[in-house]
Amino acid sequence: MTAKTWLLEEKIGDFGKRLGRDAVFTLGNGYLGCRGFFDEEQEGAVETLGGIYMGGVFGAGALKAWEGMHRELVNTPNFLWTSIKVDGEQLLQRPGKVSSFKRVLDMRRGVLTRTFVWTGAAGAKVKVVFERFMSVADIHYAGQRITLQAVDGPVSLSVSAGIDAGVTQHNMVTTLPLPIQPGRRQLDVLAVGEDTIEAKVFTRPDGVTIDEGQLLTFRAEGSSGEKVKPDSTKTRVGANFSARLEKGGAVTMTKVVAFFTSRDGDAKALLADALAAAPSYDDLLARHEAAWAEKWDSADIEIEGCDDDQRALRYNLFQLMQAAPRHDSRLSLGARGLSGEMHEGSVFWDNEIFKMPFFTLTDPEAAKSMLIYRYRTLEAAKKHAKDLWFDGAMYAWKAGVDGLEETEVGVGAYYAIHIVADIAYALRQYWAMTGDDAFLFDYGVEILLETARFWKSRMQFDKKAGRYEIRAVRGPNEYDTIVHNNAYTNVFAEQNIRSALEAIAKMRKEAPEAWRKLAGKCAFTPAEEKSWKSVLGRMYIPRAKDGLVLEDDAYLLRAPFDFKRGKVDGRRVVDWALPLEAMPFYQITKQSDVVTLMNLFFDRFTEAEARKAYAFYEPRTVHDSSLSFAPHAVMAARLGMTDEAYRYFRECAYLDIADTQLNSISGVHFANLGGTWQAVVFGFGGVRASLDGTLEVKPHLPSAWKSLSFKLHYGGDVLRIVVKGNKATVENLSSAWTE
C-alpha cells in the first residue's frame, strides 16, 4: 500500500465543483496531458468535454496574434470515453446517486483511481472503480480499467467504451479564468475503423492528423448473457458490453490505447504497429510504474516533520516531471503544461526562470531538450528582432511551436524583453551545472551570440553618466506598462553579454574550427566583441540614496498605493479595484521582481542589499500572479526568516491543490511548480547554483521540518544532500566523494 504522503485524495460531495478540480488531477507523459475528467458520459455537454492535449497539436485560435496565426491547444479525442447503464438507467454523477466517492492520485505510481457506489432509481447498487494511467515508459500508450460490481441484488449492465473525437474546446481562449464551456470544434473525423479512429485539425492549413486505436477486454464473473457488439458513430469508435450480474458479480473492462500524430511520421502505420505489438494492460502498467520509480529516485525530496508538506511538495514535483516533453526538442513546456487551455499552450519566460532550474539539476536531458527548442526557434527570434529594427535575436514573449510572437497585438510584448536574457540565463546555468560543452558548442554559443547582439542594439549609452541604459521595458512586475532601466532586465542583459563572451572565449580555445565556422555564419567581428566588452560593469542599476536597488529608475516617484483599499482578498487588484492602466501610477508590484533578480544573482548582491530589498518590496507586492510566492520563500529562507519563508512556501506548495489563484480550472500553474522546488532546494536547502559553476549549500530549515534530503545532478555526477537544522551533508553518489 502506498503511503499517504504519495496520495492526493479528494472526496468532493458537490459534483458541480469537480470540473474545477479536473486540471489538478491531470496525468501526462510529455507527449500528452489528460485532465482528471470523469470517464463516464454525463448528460449535458459541459460535463463531456474530455480534456486531452498533445504537445505541438495546435488549432487556430480566436485572437489576433502579433506574428503568424493565433493558436490554441486542441482538445484531442477523448480515448477514455465510456457510457454506463444500469438496469437501463444512465449512470450519472448526481447528488443522491453517489456515495463513498473518492478520487485518488497515486503520485508514486502515476495512477489515478476513482471509486464510488452508485444507486439507481429502482435501488440497484453498483460499486464502481475507474483506474487510468498515461504511460511514461511507452509514451504512445495509455491504460484504463473499469470495474463494476453488483453490491446488492442482480443488475443488468451495459458498458460502452470508445474514443470520442466529437469533443470541442473548453473555450478558455483568454487569460481570464473562464468557466469551462463548450467552444469551437477543432477536429474533423476522417475515418472510423474497427478499433481505430483518425481525425484532423481542420482549422489550420498545416493541421496535424491524429490516429488512435483501442484494445478492449471484458472479463466478467458471476454474470450471464454477456454480449459484445460494436458501438461506433460518425465521430466515435467503440464497443458495447452487456450482461446480467448476480449479487457480488463483477465485470472488468481493460483498455489499452495507442496514439500517434502526423508529427511522429506516418501516424496510421505507426498506430497499426503499436496496436499489433501492444503490451497487456498489466505489463504496460508495470513498466509505467518502474519508470516512475526511476523518476522519483532521481528527483524526490524527502521531508521529515510534516506529512502534508511532503505530499504537497511531491504533487508539485509529480506534475513537473510528468509534463516535460523530453522526447521531442521541437517542444517546450507551456505555462499550464498540457493540463488546460489557458495561455494556449504557449511558452513564456517562466519556463526558463522557474521550471528550468529543476530540470537542469534533476533531469539535465529534459533541460537540454527544452534549450534545443529555443535553438530551433532562433531564426524566428532573429526575424522578430530585424522586423523591429534591432540586431540579433529577440525571442517572443509568448512562443508557440514555431517561435513566432503569439502575444496579442498591443499589450506590450515589445517591452517584455527580459525573456531574451532569461533564456540566456537558463542556458548559462545549464552549462555551468552540467559542463555539457558539446551542447554549448553545437547550440549554446549561437544563441548567446545572437541574444547578446540583440541587447547591444537595444541599449543606449549615456555618455555623461558613462553607463548603459535600457529604456522602454517591462520587467517581471507586469503591472508596469513601460518603465526604464528595470534592474532585473539590466542585470540579466549584462549577464547575457558576459555569458556570450565567456562562451565564445571557450569555444575559440577548445573548438577553434567550429568557432571559425560559426563566427563566419554569424558575421561576428572583433569590433563587435570589443563593443560588448564595453558593456561589462557599465550597466546602470538604479538605486535609491540608501542603496536600495530600484525596480526601475522611477519606482520611488510613484504615488503610494492604498493596499487596504485595493487588496482586500485573493482577487487581483485589477479585477475589481482599479483598471490595469492605473497601476503604473502607484508603487505596486504585481509579482516578485527585484526579489527574483537577487535570488538568481545572489553573488552579485550582498545579504544586506537583499534584506533591504525584501523589506521594501514585500509590503508593496500584491502577488497577483502565481510567479510571486516562491521567490519570496527563497529569499526569506536565505535571509534566515524561516517563518516568513515557510508561510510563502505553503502559498506556493498548495497553490493548485487549494486553488488559491481561483483559476486552477484552466490548468496547473507550472511556473509555480518549479518555484515550489526552488523554495525548498534554493530556499530551505540553501543551494546556490552559481553561473560560474560552483554549488554551495547554506540551509535554513523551517521549524516544522526535522530534515530534508534530495538529489542533484552536478557536472555529470549525482549528489545527495541531506539537511538537518542548519547543517547539510553532501554525498557524491557517482564517485566516493563526500563533504
Next chain:
Amino acid sequence: MTAKTWLLEEKIGDFGKRLGRDAVFTLGNGYLGCRGFFDEEQEGAVETLGGIYMGGVFGAGALKAWEGMHRELVNTPNFLWTSIKVDGEQLLQRPGKVSSFKRVLDMRRGVLTRTFVWTGAAGAKVKVVFERFMSVADIHYAGQRITLQAVDGPVSLSVSAGIDAGVTQHNMVTTLPLPIQPGRRQLDVLAVGEDTIEAKVFTRPDGVTIDEGQLLTFRAEGSSGEKVKPDSTKTRVGANFSARLEKGGAVTMTKVVAFFTSRDGDAKALLADALAAAPSYDDLLARHEAAWAEKWDSADIEIEGCDDDQRALRYNLFQLMQAAPRHDSRLSLGARGLSGEMHEGSVFWDNEIFKMPFFTLTDPEAAKSMLIYRYRTLEAAKKHAKDLWFDGAMYAWKAGVDGLEETEVGVGAYYAIHIVADIAYALRQYWAMTGDDAFLFDYGVEILLETARFWKSRMQFDKKAGRYEIRAVRGPNEYDTIVHNNAYTNVFAEQNIRSALEAIAKMRKEAPEAWRKLAGKCAFTPAEEKSWKSVLGRMYIPRAKDGLVLEDDAYLLRAPFDFKRGKVDGRRVVDWALPLEAMPFYQITKQSDVVTLMNLFFDRFTEAEARKAYAFYEPRTVHDSSLSFAPHAVMAARLGMTDEAYRYFRECAYLDIADTQLNSISGVHFANLGGTWQAVVFGFGGVRASLDGTLEVKPHLPSAWKSLSFKLHYGGDVLRIVVKGNKATVENLSSAWTE
C-alpha cells in the same frame, strides 16, 4: 451665379471612388448630417447605404467601452431615397452610361447639386439634375428636387421617391479607415403610414424613435400618361410617378421632408404638425439661403490673391458652421461631426482645443451650448474620478451623450487626462472673449472648481525639488504610451487651477449669494483654496539644459528615430513600419504637442522659446494625425516663417478635399477644420486671444495673399479685421471704435 470660390466641384469619372468622396459632400444643420451619397437606388447593397446621422441618436456598438455601453451613430432612414427607371431600365451610375457628370457643393447657399446625362441600353438619353439641402433655418426640414429631361427621343419614365428605413450601418466600427460595407442593422420599423414612417433604434434599451414624413410634388411638361401611385414596402414609405416624356419634355419632383425623434418630445405629433405647416420647397430653400447668408456674414474670411485657397478655406468654415449643434446643449461636436461613423460620433479633446476657438470668436452662442454640454456631463466626470480614486471631475477622453468614458478598455484613457484641462481652457477662453459672467456663474465656476480639484489630487509634490509633478500621463503626442510631466499637461493643469481661483474670486465678489450656495454644494473649503494656490508657479515644466521645453521629462533620453526608414510616404508609421508599442522607444512625435502648447500659451513662452521648440520638434513630428498641420501653420506664421506656414496651411486646408489622410471616407476631420481657421486667424492673421481677455493682432501674410479680412466676436461686439501685408486694421462694427 455663385462665384467659383464658393463652389466645390467634382467631376469624377471613376464611380467606384465616389463612396470615398461622400463624406466631403456632407450637408448638415446641427440636427443631422447627410453624406453626399447618391439619391438614386443602385444595384448592390454597398451603394445604397445612405448615410444620415442625427445628433444624439446612438445604437449599441460592437466594442467594449470602459464605462457603460459602447455606442455608434445610427445610420437613420434615408429620406432621399429614389429609384428611377428609363424605358424600364434602372438608372445606374455605371461606366459608359453617364456623361457630363458634375457634383457641386454651393457653400454660399448650402445646396448640393449633381447633374449628368444618362444613356440607356437602347440609346435613350436623359438629363438628370439632383438638388438637396438640409435647412439651417428650420432644422427639422430638408428639401430634395430632381429634374429629368428627355434629351433626344421620347422616353417612358418611372420615378419612385421615399424614405427608406431598411438601411444598415456603414460598418466603420473602429478607428481604422475601413471601406464602407453593409453592417449591423440598428433600426426596427414600427409603422409605415401614407406619407410617414416610424422607426426605433432597437439595439439599446433606451433607443430613440424616429418619425419622418415627406411631401411630394411631381410637375411634368411635355409629357403624357402621368400616373402617381403609392410605392411603400415594410421598411419604406414612398410613391411612384410614371409618364411618357416627349423629346425636350421634363418632369420635376420636389420633396419636403420633416423629421423628429423622441429626443425632441412626442415625435409623432411634432411630425404631424410640421407636415401640416410645411413650407413649399421654394420657401424652405429661400429661408435656408437667408440663414446661410447670415452665417457667412458673421464668419466668412476673405482672401485676396488665391482663389483656390479662398475656396478651400470656405469649405473648412462651411463644414464647421453647418455641423454645430447650437440648438441643443445636450450635444457637442464629434470628431467627424455627423459626416461618418468613425469615432462613433464621440467628443474628444480636439473639440475644445481645435474647434471651440472658432465658435467662441465667431458664434459665441454655439460655443456656450457646447460648454453647457460639458456641464451636463459633470456628474459623470465626478463619478469617473471617484471610481479611479481621484477627487473632483475627470472628464472622459471619449465622451458620448451621457459623458461616460467610451474609450475601449486598455488603450490608455487613464493617462490622456489633458482633456480635463482642455475643457477648462476653452471655458476660460470663452469667458475671456465674451465676458459672459452669467454663464460663468451658472455653469463655469462649478466646472472649473471640480476640474481643479481633480488636478490637485492627480499631482504629486516633490519636496526636494519644491515642485508639483504629474506622472503617468499621455500628452497630445499619442505615440507615447505613458510619459511623466508632459509639459502640455502640466501647463494646462496649472492654468486650470488658476482659472478656478480667478473665477471663484470673481463670483465671491460679484455674486456672493450664489457663490455661498455653490461652495456649500461642492463642500469647498479655505484649506482647499490654499492648497490650490500652492500650485501656482510651482508646476514642473521639463526643460533641456539649453532651455528647450521638453515634451516630457524623458524625451531626450529616447533613441533617435530613423525617419528615412520609418516615414516614407503618407501612411502612418504604425500602419506599416513599426508597431505602436515601439514608438515610446524613439524620439518621435505623432502630432504637434509642445507646438500646440506654445500656440495656446503664447504669453507664457518667449518667441525665442517658441523658435527653439519649433526647430527641435518639427523634424521629429510625423503628422500621423489630422491634429498636427494646423498648429505648425499657426506657429510658423507667428514666427514669421510664412513660406513654411503656408505649406502647412495648405496641408490642413485641403486635407479632406484631397483626402491626404486616406480616411476621409469615414468622415470629415472636424478638428482640422477648426485648425484651418486657427492657421488663418491665429497664424497669418496673428490674432492672440489671451486668457486674460486681451486681443492682439500681429499678422504675417503669406506671399501668395494680398489681403485677409474677417470678423470676430469680442466682449459682445463684432470686430472687422483687415490685414494687408504685416499691417492690420481693426474696426468695431458694434460701436464706432477703430484701431
